[in-house]
Structure formats: C-alpha cells, structure tokens
Amino acid sequence: MKQEYIISAYSENHIGLLNRITIIFTRRKVNIESITASVSAIEGISKLTIVVNDEKEKVVNITKQIEKQVEVLKAFYHTNEEMIFQEIALYKVPTQALMESDKLEKLIRQHNARILEITPEYTVIEKTGHKEETQDLFNGLVEYGVLQFIRSGRVAITRSPIEKLSEFLRERDALLEKMESRRSLRTSKK
C-alpha cells in the first residue's frame, strides 16, 4: 500500500551528494514530493528530508541505497505519525482585496496566518502547517486572486528527545576506533 514516508539522511557536506541521492529515486521512477537540505544539530553534518509517497518495501530499499553512498552517515525512514513536521507557504494577493472588505482579514485570522508585508499593490501572507492546511488557505484565497504562491519542502524532527544521529555517531566513533585498533594489531603482527 502506498503511503507518505519521510526519509531523513545525515551526511557529510559534499558537492554532488544531493545529485547522487536523487538519482536513486529517478532510477526507480519514484517521485520526490518534497526535499529540504539543511544543517543538523551536529556541526558539519547536513540533513536531507525527503518526502515520498510509495510502498514500504520500496522506501526501505531506497533508504538502504541512500545509506550506501560513501558520504552518507545514516538514513532513516519514518511515517508521518512518527515525526513532527511543518511546511511553510507564502501567498501574494492584491492589497485592494484587503481594503474592499474584512473577509480576507478574517480568513487570515481563521487560518492563523500572518501578514509579512503590505504595499499599495500587493500583500504577502505567510502560513506554516501541514500541506492540507496551507492548501486550505490557498483555496480560500483563490477568489481574491492569488498573484503568487509557494510552498517549501517539509522540515521534520523525530519525537525522541535527541537527534537520533548523536547516538549513532557515538556508536560509529567506537566502531571506527575498534577498526583502527584491529588494523594496527594486524600491521604490527606483520
């Protein structure tokens, strides 16, 4: 059964890595619903948040292929329920609509949106929320004439108290140390 999954990949910051990762989706003809590249809580480590709508089996396979890339430290997949997530949307409407009646102002209040900028020609509104919520506001604004609209990629964090990666990095450091000591043992034997 197809459903929405959020894939998060933690990686070294490396030119071209984004390309390497998106190729994995292209090759399997899986559409990327949204993608966000960002810094993580850990210095020097980037985080990609990718939203896809597909079967679990395929998502698991893709997550492993992402993790296989040399610069990727770890990749996780989650269902929407397992994460707290938001998207941000910006809407540009004619200021005249705001002046003509209070309906537009009420709509903005109802949706908990806020006005970023008002000029004589246009007004820019901002709303954060889930896709359905930002879409709802868009639908409400259509009658006033939406001059421009944009929605960001998803940002998401897990419900656990710390970034999963910090735990992972501790284990990774221990593993690398073990590898190193085993290697020096081998070379000293020679």
Add this chain to the structure above:
Amino acid sequence: MTAKEKESRRSKRQNEDITGSEAVIRSLIEEGTEIIFGYPGGAIMPVYDALYDYRNVLRHILTRHEQGAVHAAQGYARATGKTGVCLVTSGPGATNLITGIADAMIDSTPLVCITGQVGSHLLGSDAFQESDVIGISMPVTKWNFQITSPDEIPSTIAKAFYIAATGRPGPVLIDITKDAQFGKLKYKYAKCHKIRSYIPEFPVNKEKLNQAAVLINEAKKPFLVFGQGVLLSGAESELKSFIEKTGIPAAWTLLGLSALDTDHPLNMGMLGMHGNYGPNIKTNECDVLIAVGMRFDDRVTGNLNTYAKQAKIIHIEIDPAEINKIVKTDVALLGDAKRILRLLKLLVKKKKYPSWIREFSQAHDVEVEKIIQSELNPTNAGLSMAEIVNKVAGLTNNTAVVVSDVGQNQMAAARYSKFSTSRSHITSGGLGTMGFGLPAAMGAKLGMKDREVVLFVGDGGMQMTIQELGTIAQENLPVKIVILNNHFLGMVRQWQELFFEKRYSFTEIFSPDFVKVADAYGIPGQMIKSRDVLESALQTMLAAKGPYLLEIMVEKEDNIFPMVPAGASVSDILLCADDVK
C-alpha cells in the same frame, strides 16, 4: 637499497614542492600500482608528461580505445585481486570509459579511473572536450570526485583506493582539472584507513551467527550457493572447509566460478539460466538455502514468486543494501564472507547427506544423457562450442585462466571449462558487455604472466573491441584468442528461434577474415572448420610463445541448453528445444 635507505629517501621525497601531475604518479606508486591502462589526450597531458619520467617504474599500456583500457583494467583486477587503474583524457576519453565503469560497478570490480578535465575556469562553459564526467559517472561509480586544486591530489587518490578495494569493491572515478595538474603542492602521502561515513565491513552479529548455525544443524536438505563474494574476500579455503565439515552440496553463480575446484565432490555445478540441471531444480527442493557472497541476480533466480519458497534462507553478504533486496532472508549475516564462514564453521556439526547428494548426481546423470554427452561428442559435422571448450580444458590440464565474452561463447565457456585454481574465470556477468573479452584477456595476462590465458569470444563480440589486437601486438601479450564463429549473434538468434518464431531479425553477421586481420597486426593464427584438426590446432595455439588467434567455424544454429526461460521458475528448466512450449 636497505629498508633504512629506502625510508630516508622516501621521507626526503615527502614534503617536496612538486606538480599535481607528479603527485598523481607518485600517489599511484604509493598505492602499489604497477600497471596503468590508458590513452593520452589534451586535458591529461601534464600527467602523461610526469609519467614519462616514471616510465621504468610504472608500466603504461596504450590501448586502442578507452573502452579497451577500462576492460583491461577490469581483467587485471579480476585476475589479481588488485585495483585496476585507468588514465584517460576529458570529454570523449572519459565517456568512453563509462561502459566499463558500469560493468565494474555491477560486478563489484575495484577500479580507480583518472580522467583529465579542462581548466577549472572553463568548467561548465562547454569548452573543447569538456563533459560533465562527474555527473555522467555518478550512477555507475561507488564514489567520484573532481579535483580542482593540486593539494587535493594525494588525499583524494588515497581515499579512492581505499573506497575502491574495501567492503563491496567497485569503481571510483577522479576527475582532475588541468590547472590542478599543472599547479604545485607540498607533497605528502598518507594512505587512507578510515572514513567516518563509510564502514566497509560491519562487525559480525554473534546472535545471528547462532541462529544460522541452528538452521544449518537441523537441516535435512541444505544447499549452499555462492558467488563472487567468495573470491573477493579470499574465502576459497574457508568455503571448502565449511562444506567439507557440514557435507553440504554447493553450487556457484557465473561469477563464483573457480572459487572451488570443479571436481570437488561437493561442487554440484552452476546456477542460473544456463546453469546445471541439478543446482537449479534442487534450489526449489532444499530446506535451507545458504547464499554466500551472491546477490540473487534475476539470471540466477528466475521467477522470484516460486524461488526457493520452501526453504529457510541464510544470506551471507557484505553489502547491507543487498539484504532483502530481492529475496527475503530468514537470517542475514552481514559482513565479510571469509570471516563469517570461519566463525560459522565453529558452530556447525560435522555431517553427511548421502541421499540428498545422490539426488544431485541423479539430476546430473539426466543432464549428461540429454545434453552434455551429445554436446561433447556431436554426431553432426559442425563443431560444438562445448567440445572446443572441453578440449582446451583438457589440453591445459584445467589450469588456464578462462576469459569469455558474452553470449553463447560465455555460457559454453562457463559450462564446460574446468577449474583447479581460484580467480581463473573472467567474464562480464551483471552488465553482459559484449566486447569485454579481448581487452579483459589482455589485462588478465598482464596480471598473471605465468598463467595461460585463453579467451573464448564470438564473432560478434570480437568485432566490438577488435582494435585491441593492436595493443596485444604492440605489447606482445601472449593471449590465446579462440573465436567461436557461428556467423550469428548466437544467443539472440537462439532466443529468436525459441521465442520469436525463428524470425532472425538482424542477427546474421558478416565478419572479416579474422586470421588476415590478425596477420595485419603481425599476430599468427589460423582458421579451422573440422573436428579432425581441432586438437592439433589448439596445440599449435597453446604452444605459441606470443599471441595467437584461432578462428573456429562452429555449428551455425546450435543452442545452449539447459535453459531457464526468462521469467520461468528455476525448477522449470528446459533440457531441449522440444520442451519450449
């Protein structure tokens, strides 16, 4: 020179100001590179200029096409276990490598490919011979990197060799801009031993090891299938002692060939589309299937919905992304095959399965009667590929390195060669690259100077990389070339015969007089058509000091059997054309 002198010379030479180009060459030498396969051109000329001063230390083989260079590097890597190295120019030089890189990727062959690139100020400007090699090669490389500053050269090359050879090996590409080659750096080389984001081999999970041992110890009809992972991890003796202790019958994939002696009593033969009858049908009868260093390619599994459904599956595999990718496993043992087999052997019981083994030999008898007997002793005038391969095996006492191209020649070579030494079978498996054979045989010979290297190639594949006869002649490489000429693209013709109502759409192929072509290069050879001169012709070929080309006219419309038709179950393997519905 004493070790001390060597060390002091080395440290003196470290920390010097040298050009990026010289750093490339010195870094390759630091990594133990002995041979480079390459082709010069504008954007790589500085490196070639530096190579000129090191030409006595580092051998360079000038191929006739970059595809020849990369396949030769693959052949070298597959024969020796070392990392193959290619050096080519930007643009077309680099794009000509792509087929071989893709081949190395799917067949897990360690390669370091160095491509020249236009100056960094010209990147992205459609400059002469500029192409986005990093972009193009991304999906077919294990890792790639573009160097734009000379300081990056030693550390990137160190990283490249580490990534190419460790874990599941694969091809790595380094693109070096011309200004980085010309620029100077303080040279200091340190080998790479770890990368934070890359763990080549995970520690063995003891609990899973125990679970696997329990399954194996309780099995009534266990079956072990192994692939190239055994060769790549050097686990040949561990595999042998594991099956000998447990008494478990084993079968190899196409790329697992030669990891165990052909004549070992527990070696049941080859799996897959044109593999042996027993291993294919018994896959669907065993109760525990132990897969070692193989990735369940569709040419091995046939229809997945009916593949080994009755069996518990243990998968010994180094690449985490292969676990559960194709076949759902009951116990996945992640890690190096050598280490896992050694540990697992300690936990399994000594056993024997005489009646289960007898089932295999009964299946083998069926195959001998229905196929092998007539293939090896044909009654019609035309020569069969099988009898030729078999004769070569006999005359070389099963000691040759057998290289094959792709198609019927490949399947005949795999089915009828016999192996007594590891790393003695080189072919393009996953990608099925026609034209792989001739250059790969050159590379194998350069890596294995003391071994006889025999190539089996079809008339089609031979013409795909025939230009490499020039390389063989120039370097006087004693490669023994056996062209199995049936005047057809044989495997495609076979499918047309069996599944496309004999509509031979563009599979009849004209060939030049191969012996004359060889002669033009100064390579001796002859063409034969009949059985009575086969042995003497092969003897002449094997006795030749240098390269030799033997063209053999074979039966035109012969088929390779048995066959698991595409999409069929392994247990529905066909023994003859009449079985095709």
